[in-house]
Each structure stands twice: as structure tokens, then as C-alpha cells.
Amino acid sequence: MDCVLGIDGGGTKTVCIVMNAEKEILGRGETGASNYQSIGINAAFKSIELAIENAVIEALKTIKSLEVQVICLGLAGVNRPRDIEVIKKIVNDLQKSHRLPIMWELEQIIQPDNKSNNIIICHDALIALVGGICRDVGIVVAAGTGAIAYGRNHQGISKRVGGWGYILGDEGSAYQIAIAGMKAAIQAYDGRGELTSLVDVFTNHLQLETIEDLIEFVYRRGMGVKDIAAFATLVDSAAVDGDGVANEIIDDALGELVKATFTVIDAIFCPHIPNPSPQTIRNDDFEIVTTGSVWKGKSNIRERFIKVINQKYPYIKVILPRFEPAYGAGLLALKQYLQKSDSKAAH
Structure with a gap:
């Protein structure tokens, strides 16, 4: 066969x-x-x-x-x-x-x-x-350990935004959310950042005596990118519990993913149109599919992403992978x- x-x-x-x-x-x-x-x-x-x-x-x-x-x-x-x-x-x-x-x-x-x-x-x-x-027309916004927005239009022209890896980019990824959460905890402990429950969240979850032990945990134990990215769920849970700093981190991640998506749309689906109207793109043109662990968070980041996208382009469908x-x-x-x-x- x-x-x-x-x-x-x-x-x-x-x-x-x-x-x-x-x-x-x-x-x-x-x-x-x-x-x-x-x-x-x-x-x-x-x-x-x-x-x-x-x-x-x-x-x-x-x-x-x-x-x-x-x-x-x-x-x-x-x-x-x-x-x-x-x-x-x-x-x-x-x-x-x-x-x-x-x-x-x-x-x-x-x-x-x-x-x-x-x-x-x-x-x-x-x-x-x-x-x-x-189909090979549309946009995928992947936000897992790393993050990338990739699109391809009806003419076969593609556009990639992000996906530069954890050192150079990956804004909106689980890794960057986790790193931002740990940095916020350290800064709060130092007294140079806003008070946040993330200090206790990381201390308790990692069974540290003090947040200072985070140094040994991250550096000396040789934590990998995927290991660190797994801590994004701690930031997500803190945001759901009402922590202001954690919510800012989630908001920043959402903003980066929205920015990446709009950049792809503007580049290949409505190029040369300075301020495209909602009617510029119809729902039969393409869909956006979201993949990755970040979208599964309890802080409703995916629902908020869809809302922002549809505020500008109400005809675009945002779907889960088929x-x-x-x-x-x-x-x-x-x-x-x-x-x-x-x-x-x-x-």
C-alpha cells in the first residue's frame, strides 16, 4: 500500500x-x-x-x-x-x-x-x-517551554515571530514566566521589589529553608530549561489567588503573545494596510491555533488572549488543535x- x-x-x-x-x-x-x-x-x-x-x-x-x-x-x-x-x-x-x-x-x-x-x-x-x-494557512501560537508565533498565508508566504530560545527571547513562554516569578520573589526578599506571595510560594514548593536557597537549587543542581519552565504553574496559581506581582507577570506574558500574533497578522494577512479594519479579515480567511502548556493555566490567559484578538479582529477564530x-x-x-x-x- x-x-x-x-x-x-x-x-x-x-x-x-x-x-x-x-x-x-x-x-x-x-x-x-x-x-x-x-x-x-x-x-x-x-x-x-x-x-x-x-x-x-x-x-x-x-x-x-x-x-x-x-x-x-x-x-x-x-x-x-x-x-x-x-x-x-x-x-x-x-x-x-x-x-x-x-x-x-x-x-x-x-x-x-x-x-x-x-x-x-x-x-x-x-x-x-x-x-x-x-490546512497550511493560518497562525499557530505556541507557548510552552518556549514560545513562537508562526503564520502562513494563502500565497504561501510565511512569517515567524519569536522562537529565539530561552536566552535571546521566548517571551510569553513558561520559562520566562517562571524566571520572572523567581526574580520577583528575590527582589521582594531584598526589599527592592513589591511584596509578593511568590517568596513563600517558591520557598514552600521547593522545600527551602529560605528563598536564599534558591541559588543552590537553580545553579548548583543544574536545573534545565524544562525544569525551570515547570515552575510557571506556581506563578499562574499565585495570580489566581490574587497576588498582584504574579498577575503582572501573567499580563506581561499575555501582552507578548498578543504582540507576536498581531505582528504575524499585519505582516502576511493584511500587509501594506496601516490600520486594517475588522472587515479586512474575514473568518473564512484563516484560524489561529494555540498550543502549549501556558494556555492551560488557571489564570484564563487563553480566554483573555481570544478576547483581545477578537476586539480587533472579531471574525478570526481561535481554536484548540484538531x-x-x-x-x-x-x-x-x-x-x-x-x-x-x-x-x-x-x-
Whole structure:
């Protein structure tokens, strides 16, 4: 059976789906991280290989054989030409793997210009958009450990805002909320900041004798970005309990996410219009999908985000993801396969 593979690879997990021409998922496999920049190329290859293997084994329970016509890999941090070259090598090695019971119909040698008929390598924001909305037009606003707003319009023009990482950016992310909360607690303890319950919140939650022990907890224990980002829920809860400083932090995060979203809208959906009216964009033009842990907070940040967006553009729908990013990768692969099939039929 002709199939396509959709792969979502990130710093936490890797998901592969096997999809047929009717958009049905025949198999799904999930493994650990596959961001080669953090775990290395060999480990990334093994994660992707195992995710494919698990998905294929499930698919072969209902069909006799698989012929992979197109593969789409949506991977975190794949932006530079060197990143593309690394993934090209991984794709070529996958086709040689004896662990994968697949008949490959892909190109063994990918051209340097990356123009392949059946291999798609893209940023994970694109597959999150396509999986969330089920089309490649719209905006995804991801606010988890990191944060990014990414959009693509009807002409295929895309715009990215944010996603610069925890040192250079990621405003509106869980990491930045957590860092702002810890800084506020320290400043209040010093006497150079507003009084806030965050001092007690962090002290009690982390079982510290005093907030001064936060130094040892963060620096000497080698807390990672994801570990710190998890503390955003403490700030969110303090905001719900009425802490003014915590609410300011949540407000700032909301403001950054709104700003990023409006920047994408202005850049690709109503360019060259200084002050677009609500009628400039209609609800049949595109949707905005929100993904990530920040939107799940108890402080209603998502509801407030929707309210601000709709105050300016009442026709835009803000939705939750319809499907996962790996499904979006599968849809992109399937679109390429169908275009390729139509082209062959025409000749």
C-alpha cells in the first residue's frame, strides 16, 4: 500500500504516523527526543528510526506491506542549511536501515538545493500549524517551554515571530514566566521589589529553608530549561489567588503573545494596510491555533488572549488543535504525494 510518513521530532519526544491516501492513520509510534543539537546525531537517528519502526509495526497489523512515497520531518531547531544537511543524511540512512520493514520510494541522494519531490524537511512550527488547523494557512501560537508565533498565508508566504530560545527571547513562554516569578520573589526578599506571595510560594514548593536557597537549587543542581519552565504553574496559581506581582507577570506574558500574533497578522494577512479594519479579515480567511502548556493555566490567559484578538479582529477564530503536529507532517507529505500523482497522470 502506498503510504506517507509524518514525523514530529523535538527536544522531548518523537512521534511518527503512517498515513494512507484517505488521511487515515494506519500506525503511530512514539519515542524520546530527536533534537540532534542537544542529544547528538546518532541518538537523534535512533529515536527517529524507532518511532518509524513502532508506527510501521502497528500499521502492518492491518495491511500486508508499506511503500513509503513521501516523508515529512518537522523538527525543532531546523533553520540553518547545516541543519538541513544533517537531516538529509539521517533520511538517507533510514532508507538503508534493516530494522524498518519498508519499501522506500524516496530519493537516495537529495540535491543540494533541497528540492526533493518526496522528502520534506521543515520547522516544527509548520507541522503544528497544519496539524492544529488541518490546512497550511493560518497562525499557530505556541507557548510552552518556549514560545513562537508562526503564520502562513494563502500565497504561501510565511512569517515567524519569536522562537529565539530561552536566552535571546521566548517571551510569553513558561520559562520566562517562571524566571520572572523567581526574580520577583528575590527582589521582594531584598526589599527592592513589591511584596509578593511568590517568596513563600517558591520557598514552600521547593522545600527551602529560605528563598536564599534558591541559588543552590537553580545553579548548583543544574536545573534545565524544562525544569525551570515547570515552575510557571506556581506563578499562574499565585495570580489566581490574587497576588498582584504574579498577575503582572501573567499580563506581561499575555501582552507578548498578543504582540507576536498581531505582528504575524499585519505582516502576511493584511500587509501594506496601516490600520486594517475588522472587515479586512474575514473568518473564512484563516484560524489561529494555540498550543502549549501556558494556555492551560488557571489564570484564563487563553480566554483573555481570544478576547483581545477578537476586539480587533472579531471574525478570526481561535481554536484548540484538531490534531497533533505529526498528523500535520502527514498532511504535508500527503499533499506532496497527491500533487506528484496528479503530475504523473497528466503526462
